[in-house]
Amino acid sequence: AAAFLDGVLGPERRKTGWMRAEAAGDSGPWRQQAVLGRSHWDADALRDMVRDYALETLAAPGAVLVIDETGFLKQGTRSCGVGRQYTGSAGKITNCQIGVFAAYVSDKGCAFIDRQLYLPQDWTNKPERRTAAHVPDSIGFVTKPEIASQMIERALAAAVPFDWVAADAIYGVGRIEMQLRRAGKGYVLGAHATDQFSSWIGKPEVAGTAEEIAQELAPGAWKRLSAGDGTKGARLYDWAYVELADLEAAEYNEAFTGLWTRGLLIRRSLSDEDLAFFSTWCPAGTPIDTLVRVEGERWAIEDAFETAKTELGLTHNETRSW
Known part of the structure; x- marks a missing residue:
């Protein structure tokens, strides 16, 4: 070893x-x-040891749990979970494995603290492939958002000190939103341009798809902010934040008190005015700067993927079994 x-x-x-x-x-x-x-x-016991070790150094107030996936390109058909599926690593549908990861990001640094191989549905329906790849009988088909939800649950059970969760649109679904509201955690989760949003309970009236709401915003609603430093300096975008409703935390968990705000965060590129959308949940009065910071922490997991793949052999794995 x-x-x-x-x-x-x-x-x-x-x-x-x-x-x-x-x-x-x-x-x-x-x-x-x-x-x-x-x-x-025991791979899962090792995972938990790595998590606890990382937190000894990185734990800090305002930390973000970032959920994302990455692909491992493969040529054959025997590697566990391999199949033709979309991966952002290649930017297309190709033969690959997909791993879902959770990274802990604070002002002290970033480290992976959880991981799980995604097993496509056609694998779970073929006993001969499962047997050949030594997939345990207890492993069934689980969607990527369900994997993310399990990771969040493990982090909560281990009392990992984080205040926020950030993820892209694949994971921005109702189940995870409700899970985080019940846990008293804020979130900035990717949303699609076609997702419907509407305001209520005393907020300025807006209703429609995320893209329609963005197009109707006044020029003064946009604010130029950095989502963090990249390789070429500050990652500047124009941002707009639409508060949709203030809700009592006790509606989701009687152990919590105070008002929390449901909102829509919109990012606009300076070069081509391309738009990105995020569903948000945060304590009432949270400034847009904080939400932008949380969304910007997603870049940390991309950097971690790059380091793990180029320097630590994450994509050089030859293991075919579970």
Whole structure:
């Protein structure tokens, strides 16, 4: 196991079994492969140890739990969960695996604290493929939003100190919204241009799709803000925030008090005026600057994916079984 970790952390550009074995001075990859394929260790227990270790350093007020997925391109059909499906890693439908990840992001840094392989439905309906890939009988078909919900639940059960959840439109669904409201957590979740929004209970009257609401905003409703620093400096966009309703936290959980605001956050690109939309939930009076900061933390998980893939062999994995 130590030789395996040394290989992953070493300077080799490819982290395959052969490359790691060569770095360790082994004559072949069998010892390296045995760590993943034939050793007896609890992957979920290791996940929890990594989470607790990361939090010792990164835990901080205002932290964001970021949920996102990434693809692992494959050539064959035997790797567990592989299939023709869309991945943003390639920007198209292609033969790949999909992993859903949760990252903890604070002003002290970022680290992955949860992960789960997405198993497409056609895998769960084919016993012979499941058996060949050693998929446990307890694993059934679970959608990506359901995986995200399970990750949030694990973080809550472990008392992970976070105030917000950020995710793209795949995960911005009612189930996760209600789960976070009941838990007293704020969120900035991606929404589609065609999603319907409407205001009520004393807020300025707006109703329609997210895109229609954006088009009707007055020029003065937009504010230029940075979503954080990128490789080329501040990531500047024009932003607008529409408050839709103030609701009592106790409506969702009697343990909480105070007003929370349901809203719509809109981002407009400076170069082509392309729009992006986000459903929000936050304590009443939260400024737009805070919501923009939370949304901007999603870039941290993209940077983490890039580092893990290019420097730590995340896409070089040759393991085919669950």
